[in-house]
Amino acid sequence: MAGQRWRYAPLLDHLDALPAxxxxxxxxxxxxxxxxxxPLPRTATAPEFWTSSHTARLNWRRSGFTARLLWPGPAxxxxxx
Numbered sequence: 001m002a003g004q005r006w007r008y009a010p011l012l013d014h015l016d017a018l019p020a021x022x023x024x025x026x027x028x029x030x031x032x033x034x035x036x037x038x039p040l041p042r043t044a045t046a047p048e049f050w051t052s053s054h055t056a057r058l059n060w061r062r063s064g065f066t067a068r069l070l071w072p073g074p075a076x077x078x079x080x081x
């Protein structure tokens with residue numbers, strides 16, 4: 001579990017650094033992979049990975065964001081809750 005949180009820490013830091021009045025941020029898979037320093041898992045192409053998976057609960061949801069997979073892209077829309 002700690003490995004999952006550590007892996008996505010740069011993404012969480014990026015989200016946490018957004019100005020308080022910025023409610024949303026769209027990132028392409030390539031941008032997310034650049035932030036985390038490696039490829040996303042194959043399961044990242046499933047909407048559930050971003051909305052309700054263990055990874056989502058442990059990372060961006062715990063940090064106060066929701067995430068939604070966007071097509072075409074692929075991209076992800078992160079929104080403050």
